[in-house]
Amino acid sequence: MTTQAQILDIVRDLQKRLGMSILLITHDLGVVADLADRVVVMYAGAKVEDAEVHRLYAAPRHPYTAGLLRALPHGGRRTGGGAERLAEIPGLVPVLRAPLDACAFAPRCPRSLEQCHKAAPVLEEMGPDHRVACFNPEPLPGTSS
Numbered sequence: 001m002t003t004q005a006q007i008l009d010i011v012r013d014l015q016k017r018l019g020m021s022i023l024l025i026t027h028d029l030g031v032v033a034d035l036a037d038r039v040v041v042m043y044a045g046a047k048v049e050d051a052e053v054h055r056l057y058a059a060p061r062h063p064y065t066a067g068l069l070r071a072l073p074h075g076g077r078r079t080g081g082g083a084e085r086l087a088e089i090p091g092l093v094p095v096l097r098a099p100l101d102a103c104a105f106a107p108r109c110p111r112s113l114e115q116c117h118k119a120a121p122v123l124e125e126m127g128p129d130h131r132v133a134c135f136n137p138e139p140l141p142g143t144s145s
């Protein structure tokens with residue numbers, strides 16, 4: 001963690017001094033929150049959500065993004081023994097031998113509908129500067145669906 005923090009400081013310093021853009025590819029959503037302005041979430045080789053970082057963390061709309069955020073340590077729940085049990089996304093990633101004619105996340109998705117198994121959703125505008133590929137996105141905070 002110390003080495004990671006030092007490397008991120010170097011990256012941040014370079015970005016500031018040289019005025020450059022950084023493309024960061026990672027599974028570590030903590031690093032993303034710390035460093036990124038914009039996030040593109042990918043699943044099975046396709047973009048599923050694209051938004052400004054604060055908007056994405058405050059209101060993830062794709063069920064995969066929401067699952068990733070629930071799996072972060074601070075989102076976990078305490079068990080009786082005091083150990084933290086993290087949320088998980090059940091199932092496995094699909095085998096990509098051929099293009100899918102359904103949502104790639106459907107077998108693992110808690111919000112899947114019949115249509116999710118018959119067609120692949122495409123990225124659509126679902127709010128200011130927020131695009132999501134999903135037939136049944138997560139509700140906005142404070143709403144229900």
Ligand code: SF4
Pocket residue numbers: 062063064103104105106107109110111112113116121133134135136137
């Ligand atoms: S399109 Fe359907 S299966 Fe795919 S993520 Fe959205 S709700 Fe889930």
